[in-house]
Amino acid sequence: MDEPTLHAALDRIAARHGDVTVDFPADKVALSLTALSARSRRIAAHLREVGIGDGDRVGVLSTNEPDFLLILFALSRLGACVCPLPMHAKEGADRLVGVLDDAGIKDVVVSSRLAAMMPFIEEALPGRRVLGAAGILAHGGRDQADEVSGADVPATSEIVLQYTSGSTSRPKGVRLTHANVLATLRAIRDGIELTPADKNSSWLPLFHDMGLFGTLTGILTGVPCTIWRPSAFVKDPARWLRQFADGGYTISPMPNFAYDYLVEAVPADEAASYDLSRWRVAFNGAEPIAVDSLETFFGHFAPSGFDPRTMLTVYGLAEATLAVTFPPLGRGPRFDWVDRAALAERGVAVPVERTEPGARGVVAVGRPVLGMDLRIADPHSDGGAALGDRSVGEVQLRGPSVTAGYVDDAGTLDQPFTADGWLRTGDLGYLADGELHITGRSKEMLILRGDNYYPDDVESAVRTDEAVHRRRCVAFVHQESDTDQGRDTEREFMVLVAETDRPGSEHPALSDRLRTRVRRALGLHDLRVVLVAPDTLPRTTSGKLQRLAARNDFADGR
Known part of the structure; x- marks a missing residue:
């Protein structure tokens, strides 16, 4: 990850750990790092032949399958940018067209598993070129095909256009460079002391920042990774956990609701049959973290050998590529019990006993990761001094993984920065004992x-x-x-x-x-x-x- 670009980092790790694989159980494919590096070079040559090059943004519509990673690293070598396109049946083509218009995307790649949808996608996207990944990847299998190394791509090139989740507003396209992405991957690796001795498992969608950058951290550290489909977890959490436990995985990222699902899916009298003692880092992020969820999970899976110190309650957002704060490794979650009324009405986190009426438990999400600066500021001010400990304000950031802004070709979108250059997250929180505590979103108060x-x-x-x-x-x-x-x-x-x-x-x-x-x-x-x-x-x-x-x-x- 010390290289200037994603593909250079891949080539370097493939030279050292080429036999390490990224496994896709649904596709029965194990893609070695050597193959990922070599094939992405040849795929890049084909993409260049069809007219994709430096500075182009390409939409990728894909499930969790090998196609996504191969296309990502191929585009990286061309100095092009991937825009992971979320699939949401309720919003359909209208949201997809809105994203493509917003980003100025002319080319959309459709993965092999979604090939049957191509006629419908082409009909929904008139005036755009829809390319099948199967045909593109076939060129990546030619032994004598031309290759593109991407040695001349600068670290400042845009590599990912990551759309926000849209939980409080319409989704916005966050512009991320190679330097941004590699900074967050180094921070994650540093924060959890990740090594090739670990074994990573994720079912999160690759179009979601936690799924994508968590997976890339593992790949570019030489860690064996297994990428499940989200449906493998959502439809049968107990079966997924059984495979996770039996596979000896040590790392997995999940949102808070997933831990609730596991408690619901595994009967208490069967919990002891799961060996979770090898689970080293259980990320919990991407949504508010609930005290009762954690305590219920810990109690439920204590017979499985799950150590509460494994749980890493973290905070991040797309505008910072991903990682913002991590708690100390191996400590376990810390809860701050504060007066609920004082927090909401006066914006002050007043400590109280847990048993007192009106006590609210706020989960600590740690200190800033490697390279990240953080302050709590008055949300109604456009810059200035940080607030003191236990005063609620807006979480503001700066650092090498922070975006340069949203894609906004029309010039109508507010950019997320204060007058003195800090990223405005829109999240409310406070600092106590040096750790961040998130209390909510300013737009949702x-x-x-x-x-x-x-x-x-x-x-x-x-x-x-x-x-x-x-x-x-x-x-x-x-x-x-x-x-x-x-x-x-x-x-x-x-x-x-x-x-x-x-x-x-x-x-x-x-x-x-x-x-x-x-x-x-x-x-x-x-x-x-x-x-x-x-x-x-x-x-x-x-x-x-x-x-x-x-x-x-x-x-x-x-």
Whole structure:
């Protein structure tokens, strides 16, 4: 990773650990680092022949399969940029076209496993060239084909256009250079002391930053990697865990909800049959981390030999390529119990005993990774002094992995920087004992009749109820017009939408129960509870619940 470009780093590690493989169980393919390096050189030559070159952005529509990595490293050698295209059935072609228009992408590569969709994709993308990966990769198998080394590609070249998850706004294209990506990979390697003796496993989508850059960290360190399909985990978490345990894997990245899924999928009396003692780093990131999720997981899998010190509660975002803060390796999660009202109303993290009424547990996500600078600043200021310890403000960053900005050919998109050059994340948090604690998103802060509420406070009061499907619920404030004695007035109230698989006959009692839990936790009386079927709430392609989209659906009667 000390080379200036991704492909140069690949060539170097392939020369040392060429027999190490990246395994794709669904495709029954084990791609060695030697083959990945050599084939990407030949594929690059073919892509150059068909007109793709320096500075071009190419969309790649792919599942977790070898095609993605081969195309990525081939484009890297050309000085071109890959734009991983998320697949989201609910949003369909409209979102895809929006991303392509936004990024100025003329060429889209469709992976082998999605080849049957090519006629539909071509119809949905008029005026663009749709290329089948199968035909491109066939050229990469020619022994005598021309090769492109990419030796003249500078570190400042754009290599990945990574779209944000869109949990609080429309997705934005984050421009990442080779230097940005390699900086975050070095930070991850340093933060977990990764070596070729490890064994990496991931089911996260390669179009998602945590899936992509976690995988690249392993590859460019010479670590054996297994890339599962997301469906392998989501459809049968217990089977995935069995394969993970039996395979002796040591590293795996997952969001918080995945640990809930594992508890739900593995009966308590079967947990001891899983040997999780070799699990060295269990990343937990990409979404808010819940104290009760961690404690439940630890208790459930204690008979499996899972060590809580394995759990690494981390913070990152696409605008910083990925990694921002890691806690100390081998310590285990740390919880900061603070006064919930003081946190929401005054923006101060006042320590309290866990047993006190109104106590909120906030999970520490560690200190800045290698090369990263972090400050907590007034979100309403455009630069200036950092806030003191335990004062809530906006998390702001600078460092070698931080993007130069969003793609914005029209010049209409606000760039995410303060006047003095710090990245504005939009996340709220505070520092305590040198570690970052995330409290929420500035765009999602709820204000009801002058009082501030974090949506997570409302949601955490009910998400552990056994009738809430997979802990899925969202809270937001809704305003509607009300006519009283001939006068139009605006009425606002809190809305809690929760998924449940319980029959309609149980909904009135369940609504009352959830309303009572929120009232006891927050003293909030004006709450409307809406119960919906499982898988109704809108989510991003990475699985995050979209509160603002849910609010819009509610306002529109959906």
